[in-house]
Amino acid sequence: MTAFRCATASRARGDELAGTASTVRSFVLLEHPGPWGVDALRDARLPDGLGAHLQEQSRRHRFRVLLVRRPGRRAGAGPTRVIAARAAGPASWAEAVDLERIDEVRDLDLAALGAGRSLGLEPEDEPVLAVCTHGRHDACCAELGRPVALALAAGPHAAAVWETSHVGGDRFAGNLVVLPRGLYYGGLDPDSASAVATATAAGEVLLEHFRGRSDLPMAVQVADVALRREHGLLGLDHVRPGAVRVDDDLTTARFAVHGHGEVDVVVRQVPGADAHRLTCAARRASTIPGHEVVEVRHVS
Numbered sequence: 001m002t003a004f005r006c007a008t009a010s011r012a013r014g015d016e017l018a019g020t021a022s023t024v025r026s027f028v029l030l031e032h033p034g035p036w037g038v039d040a041l042r043d044a045r046l047p048d049g050l051g052a053h054l055q056e057q058s059r060r061h062r063f064r065v066l067l068v069r070r071p072g073r074r075a076g077a078g079p080t081r082v083i084a085a086r087a088a089g090p091a092s093w094a095e096a097v098d099l100e101r102i103d104e105v106r107d108l109d110l111a112a113l114g115a116g117r118s119l120g121l122e123p124e125d126e127p128v129l130a131v132c133t134h135g136r137h138d139a140c141c142a143e144l145g146r147p148v149a150l151a152l153a154a155g156p157h158a159a160a161v162w163e164t165s166h167v168g169g170d171r172f173a174g175n176l177v178v179l180p181r182g183l184y185y186g187g188l189d190p191d192s193a194s195a196v197a198t199a200t201a202a203g204e205v206l207l208e209h210f211r212g213r214s215d216l217p218m219a220v221q222v223a224d225v226a227l228r229r230e231h232g233l234l235g236l237d238h239v240r241p242g243a244v245r246v247d248d249d250l251t252t253a254r255f256a257v258h259g260h261g262e263v264d265v266v267v268r269q270v271p272g273a274d275a276h277r278l279t280c281a282a283r284r285a286s287t288i289p290g291h292e293v294v295e296v297r298h299v300s
Helices: 006-013 050-061 102-107 110-114 139-153 190-201 218-231
Strands: 026-031 064-069 080-086 093-099 128-132 161-164 176-179 183-185 210-213 239-247 250-257 261-270 290-298
Touching: 006 139, 026 050, 026 102, 026 110, 050 064, 050 102, 050 110, 080 102, 093 102, 128 139, 128 190, 139 161, 139 190, 176 190, 183 190, 210 218, 218 239, 218 250, 218 261, 218 290
Parallel strands: 026 064, 128 161
Antiparallel strands: 026 080, 064 161, 080 093, 128 176, 176 183, 183 210, 239 250, 250 261, 261 290
16 A cells, blocks of 8 residues: 655645745754754754753744754764844845854854844855755655755755755645745755756746745735736745735735736635645644635725
């Protein structure tokens, strides 16, 4: 009997990618060669108490910790790389430091990161390509993510590539997050991942596999992608979000759209119709809530 794979099932259903990026504005990438276990901060072989400390800090200050490693790397001596990133559209930033010991991450001002302020580290000027390969969390992330990470590591953008622990959306594996912009991509294979890397280097998004921006609520992600698709806009800042209003199940988001002025997009949240197993390890089926664009109007 063939083992159930959530990504295979999701692709067969034709699950919509747009509007599925995890809502996260601040990230800490902490180099750790693994193994990561099922829950990285709980199960990885971190110094005593460090995982619990990072979990508590991330909850309190609202940032996400990702354990990362260079593709194929499992162990070795040397400093520990830490990258802090803030997703905020054109104001996004990233900075990094090499630590002598991994537990020195306790000394960083992670509260500042959660508030969107610099930690005073060295600027990280080039985008980061973080590919989820967390197989103990979900088999699809390893089976589909590792070939993506290895292919990117063998190409012209190798210096930007990291394998990462769980980023969210296992059924969309292979998943890749571009930082600091917080651009989530899914359904990738080595060829399409290379296209993402090329688009990133050009300051563009690849719409075909684009899940959304992590600094926007999911309904606003849907609106952003809809405008990009309608007008063929690929530039990172060709669609700039503004004010957002939520009325029950309706979200109205205003955007400054390159070449089209200000536009309001109304998005309705819709309940899922059918239940499905959404991860490889899921023991029961769940519905998939979604969104639909109900109106696009130009602002006079």
